[in-house]
Amino acid sequence: MSRIFDSHCHPQFPQYDSNREEMIKRNLEQDVFMIAVGANLETSKQAIALANKYDGIWATVGLHPDDISDDFKIEDYRALVNEGKVVAIGEVGLDYYRTLEEEKREKQKEVFSEFVNLSFDIQKPLILHCRNEKNGQSAHKDAIKILSDKKHPVLGLPLGGVAHSFTGTPEEADGYLKLGFMLAFNGIITFTEEYDELIKFLPMNKILTETDAPYLAPEPYRGQRNDPSYVIEITKKIARLKNMDYEMVAKETFNNTQKLFKIHISPEYKLKYLN
Numbered sequence: 001m002s003r004i005f006d007s008h009c010h011p012q013f014p015q016y017d018s019n020r021e022e023m024i025k026r027n028l029e030q031d032v033f034m035i036a037v038g039a040n041l042e043t044s045k046q047a048i049a050l051a052n053k054y055d056g057i058w059a060t061v062g063l064h065p066d067d068i069s070d071d072f073k074i075e076d077y078r079a080l081v082n083e084g085k086v087v088a089i090g091e092v093g094l095d096y097y098r099t100l101e102e103e104k105r106e107k108q109k110e111v112f113s114e115f116v117n118l119s120f121d122i123q124k125p126l127i128l129h130c131r132n133e134k135n136g137q138s139a140h141k142d143a144i145k146i147l148s149d150k151k152h153p154v155l156g157l158p159l160g161g162v163a164h165s166f167t168g169t170p171e172e173a174d175g176y177l178k179l180g181f182m183l184a185f186n187g188i189i190t191f192t193e194e195y196d197e198l199i200k201f202l203p204m205n206k207i208l209t210e211t212d213a214p215y216l217a218p219e220p221y222r223g224q225r226n227d228p229s230y231v232i233e234i235t236k237k238i239a240r241l242k243n244m245d246y247e248m249v250a251k252e253t254f255n256n257t258q259k260l261f262k263i264h265i266s267p268e269y270k271l272k273y274l275n
Helices: 020-029 041-053 074-078 101-121 139-148 168-180 196-201 228-241 246-261
Strands: 005-009 032-036 057-061 086-097 126-131 161-163 182-185 207-209
Touching: 005 182, 005 246, 020 032, 020 196, 020 228, 032 041, 032 228, 032 246, 041 057, 041 074, 074 101, 086 139, 086 246, 101 126, 101 139, 101 182, 126 139, 126 207, 139 196, 168 196, 196 228, 207 228, 207 246, 228 246
Parallel strands: 005 032, 032 057, 057 086, 086 126, 126 161, 161 182, 182 207
Antiparallel strands: none
């Protein structure tokens, strides 16, 4: 099979403590490349350490909106962005599904804005975590508003990125596309048909594949610890929905990931286990 990119996973998380090295090497042997995504200061540091140790892994620096604490300082994250293979700011954003208090949502917006500013400063894309309140307020709309208000000081364009684990509406998807963002899909699309029509009509150059491992394992692995190699199942589902060959979808989403994160991997390149 074609080499493939898991554009959003967490191999540094404790769910892999028992066999992390075996898991990573097995995936590299299968030509599965990974973006190890930070969700707070410590897991960002751990992601960088893995990226620096293993060929085929890149890191991001970010703070999940549910993990915001009173001692948050953007400078702690700024200090990490030039360490090793950091390719993006994220995951950052707004989570209204778990956070219902208006005061905490306002704090999420403030912190998100600081990360957006950081991404401008260092010219790296954003990885967004946005989740709407169930039958209520839209985190996506608020994130799009914040992003729309941020303009590149020279080009006048919003900085690009990806809406990770996208579960918003078609209108919200269009809002991200107009900002130059891509949309990423994971195992959720293998056990619901809710996003089938959206995926069918999305341009291929706007789609990324991801697992969010260790969470959200796709069918037929649902309920198990997720694995970066399971990104194959997401690719298969997208290929079926778009009536495309699997190899073509794998190639296009691989190239989309390289383009967004400014990673260049030659067609002849072969993964090595360790740097």
